[in-house]
Amino acid sequence: MTQSVLQSIAAADLPERGQTLAGGVFVTRYWLNGQERALILLPDELSGKWGEYGVEIKGASSYSDGESNTRAMAEAGSEIAIKALELGAFIPSCLEGQLLMAAKDDDLLTLREDRFHWLSSQFSANFAYYMDFGGGWVHGRYGKSSERLVRPVRSLPIQ
Template identity: 75%
Template sequence: MTQSVLQSIAAAELPERGQELAGGIFVTRYWLNGQERALLLMPDEFEGAWGEYGAKIDGAGSYSDGEANTRAMAEAGSQIAIKALELGAFIPSCLEGQLLMVAKADGLVNLREDGWHWLSSQRSAGSAYSMGFEDGWLNYGFRKGNEFLVRPVRSLMIQ
């Protein structure tokens, strides 16, 4: 049996930032593709390679749309993308990763600081973006075949 995942929420029903919502922690409101959304940090964490070094994945180059990137990654066989989608979540984009860092700096969420986290935004055939949550460094110099942490997120449309 598949679990039903909340897809949208009324603005009046949003909790304060840092509070539980739909199985995660409400991070912030943001705009994506002309739609206001609520970003949630999920409790799951795992590790793996972004994908195959040297293979450019069409559709995984968005700086802002982590869900679209993650779906493109999964279609190309990325195991971390497949796992995130199975959780009803996705790998954050560069923008979404930076929003997580703001929430961490504001004391609203806890993120591991002892390693790099993959983001879903592809830089090139050889590399993708990653973020260090100790200090908020955004990096694109790591090879896609390296294994890093993944902290999935979910995004709800705000009505």
């Protein structure tokens, strides 16, 4: 698995939102599990199934922690999750997807509006959440075995 050169970043070294950072575009600062983090959108675009319809993946239901969701997906054999982790990245959670949408709305990012994007947050054994960057909404009722896009992200602890 390829790792990001940066493992963390000092708050004083953060660029403006929408500027280059760690191989992608700095989206925003956010808090996750008691740690302030920098969310970075990578330029890569992946496509694939979230997982198998009817199979619940334990550990992939976090609304906020896309990295832990993606690791659980990969352990269960999800090809898009494995590809994201190989990039030193992960599939955004519902929260992280909404942060991407907010940055897009502020004209800091360009995201495809013609296709739905998977999020790593599982809704149930049958469904996973996805994001419509054209309409700006998150929905949880789409079969996991459908092909959707993924825009991987990276998250760095802020020191």
